[in-house]
């Protein structure tokens with residue numbers, strides 16, 4: 001079906017935090033972080049909220065699309081780290097942008113979120129009265145980072161991204177895959193909980209055991225397990241998509257995968273026999289920004305001309321939930 005990227009935008013906070021900065025926080029080293037993850041720097045919010053970062057990304061995407069916010073029929077936001085439970089980030093953006101004709105939906109699918117909102121946009125665009133969707137992701141992971149845990153704190157960064165998609169133009173969505181494996185929920189956890197609730201009973205923990213015991217608000221991750229899941233899923237989904245539409249891996253012009261670890265990208269590329277030079281790697285400068293990283297990748301690739309009209313582009317994501325998803329696009 002017709003599905004064209006009409007404009008892209010992204011926002012990375014100005015404050016750059018290096019591996020040397022992380023060495024001052026926890027028992028780690030630049031060498032470990034670089035060789036085990038590929039990360040050299042990350043961008044940290046110094047107070048910018050998730051919605052503010054998203055607003056900057058949306059304004060850039062609308063400007064690139066040469067469109068008014070009034071042209072937008074729907075705003076879909078992916079965030080695992082929203083500023084508020086209520087109102088939703090998409091509603092805040094709708095109001096800030098003056099997108100008076102748009103309805104607004106937030107989803108939380110962790111790192112696979114951008115794939116999910118891009119897929120949702122395609123499905124809504126199939127409806128006759130929806131012509132333009134603003135697809136957004138914003139993640140302020142530092143708000144959920146445990147800066148005493150070297151296993152996780154060196155990985156994450158903050159970012160927002162936005163893509164305007166519409167059904168005019170020559171772009172196409174060939175196929176998509178969405179999936180979940182809730183049995184792996186314990187591998188990546190960040191809890192919402194109010195210990196000051198006056199109706200909590202003293203023995204509530206014994207009576208109603210927590211689904212993921214012992215977790216607080218800060219992010220916990222079993223990196224090694226998620227790593228294995230990620231490599232398997234990423235290569236499997238790409239193979240399945242090209243086979244479904246009668247193409248081959250060699251037909252793919254460019255891949256934009258979730259930016260979690262350079263080693264995951266290299267392992268998946270090896271399994272697929274796909275050249276790393278044709279794969280987006282932004283993790284080196286921005287770390288793992290959860291669902292925002294894929295949108296940052298699209299924005300950079302479009303603006304630098306790395307991907308252009310007619311190219312076959314495969315995107316894939318995976319993350320907490322566990323969730324996974326992939327898209328095959330003709331740009």
Ligand code: UT7
Nearest residue numbers: 028029032037111150151154223224226227230260261319
């Ligand atoms: O975006 C959502 C999805 N998330 C992901 O896809 C993340 C996937 N996982 C990963 O990227 C990798 O598993 C990590 C980068 C998180 C970890 O790399 P690893 O090679 O799997 O390391 P590990 O967890 O097996 O730990 C190896 C060693 C441990 O030491 P011991 O127990 O062998 O003595 C860790 O304590 O590395 C140690 N370690 C560190 N050392 C220095 C863990 N973090 C650090 C650190 N600095 N920051």
